[in-house]
Amino acid sequence: MSGSLFQQALLDADYSPHFFAYYYKQWNNYTMSYHQHNSTEIMYLISGSCVVEVRSNVGHEQNYRLKRGELIILDANVPHRLIVEEGIPCRMLNVEFGFTKYKGVAPSIGKLAQEERMLAELLQTPFTSLVLTDPEEIYHVLKGLVLELDQRGTDGGSMVHLLFCELLLRLSRQRSEQLHMSQQPTQLYVRRSIEFLHQNYDQNIQVKDIAAAVNLHSGYLHRIFKTHTGRTLTDYLTMLRMEKAKMLLGQSDIPIAEIADYVGINSRQYFHLLFKKYTDCTPVEYRHSIERHSWSYSQQDIQKDSEDI
Template sequence: MGHSLYDPALMAGAFHPKVIVYYFKQWEDFQMPFHSHAEIEIMYVISGQCVVETETQLISMKKGDFIVLDANTMHRLIVAKPHQCRMINVEFQFTDEGQLFPSLKELVNHDPTLFQLFAKNAPYFVLKDSNEVYHTLKNLVLELDKNSVEAQMMIHLLFAQLMIQIARLAGEAGEAGHQQADVYVKRAIAYLHHHYDCDIRMKDIASVVCIHPGYLHRIFKASMGCTVMDYLTTLRLEKAKMLLTQTNIPVMDISYSVGINSSQYFSAVFKKHTGQTPIEYRKSFKIRRDRTELESRRVTTAVRARSTKG
């Protein structure tokens, strides 16, 4: 018998996750018999759609959905014609074998979202991913495939990251009403901060957040006081200011670095928001910095002179 995800013993000892089974699989016209196992299982839909049936519910899943099944939970997978379903599955247990890495208890004690996850006590839960969980799962499987001592550190780090990401998604999913809208806004903002240097359109952001573009526009403006594209422009300009003042990168290259593929448009937008062109902004910053440094040197010299006289 493996430990349940909610077994109090996990919080009393030094337990660490141990992956037992993992695989990518393309399913087509398939009905799995009802079964259970001692491992906790994560079933993630990469593409297509399927149904996971438990003893009490039929759960429809599509791309980006994943289910976490607690140990010894009866379930089966159904992929009906004409659909196909590509999945990544990871089954794991917790072991108290000696490890140099932080234990599950230590992670839970330092992360409130993990604490809430391990207090959930449900036979399964289904979540919608924004690609973060998938990338971590994929990287985890790649490290597991190496089957080497050197890969163990990365495996443990990735598993800790995976649990925290799942816990955060579970916490977000538990919110309701305007809180759910805030979740969508946070996901949109996170996407913008990770992809501001790309050619981003509203439909791209909405697709990642998994809501209609019009709805995203409304809740984003209500929450942030500006449109999504206004936020993106401000973000890009802040990144540009940093590059202008902290590097010697040419203005044209900075334009491309922040996702604006026209240096002329970049200069026009920059001046509209700052009152200066990028070149003027860089020069004025350099003048202010040089003056500050000069004044600092004068003060230091004066202090040393007074100290010498004394």
């Protein structure tokens, strides 16, 4: 079977990945000869920069300059070569894979595509090469996959197959997001702002900190964020903090007096005021209501069980 991603058999039957090569490599002042192989290849740039030249079936050449955090997916049997300029070394992680009859506990590629629309779209939209910018998600999966392959070999095992499934899903989602962002670039800044908020809500952050994290003027970011989400940055951060507080009050034993700290609010009095405004009850009342609900539910279960005996 061909190592291409774009085969109807992958969607119609059950196949698992088979890996041919996976390695880290530091390059400097190097020009590779054109070559091709019967496998799909992912070249991930860990550091530095390089040029990947891709030659189509009609002899047309496409040059891609990659920088840190970018990757290129090359379809099977596509001629390509790597060029690394002198004085600008680059470090890469490469993975080459094809497909074999299904085995293992992870879903087959076809079944995964049935459940994940973005993956189905990826597998049904052929390309010779595709460059993606990684928001530091794909690299972590690739690293885990290569480490597991080093330990288990090319036939891998359940963990290898599960990591490959995650890799396909992250690649397909990033492709879909990148396509969407190219049509509406402001959404990229909004998404990055939301990610920053979710990763830093426990700290004392201000709008200027969010704007600096996404390299935008705070006034402009404020406008596009409100347009796309219907909320201001401050409102979104408050909502996020209050939802986290509800989760911690309802599902943890963290003392109520410490919850404010966990959600990035320095003043306990201010936290109580915000929580009351957001939920119409105090943190103490909210925790007690959750506890009463849990007790009531367990009592109903006990009564039902006794009736069934």
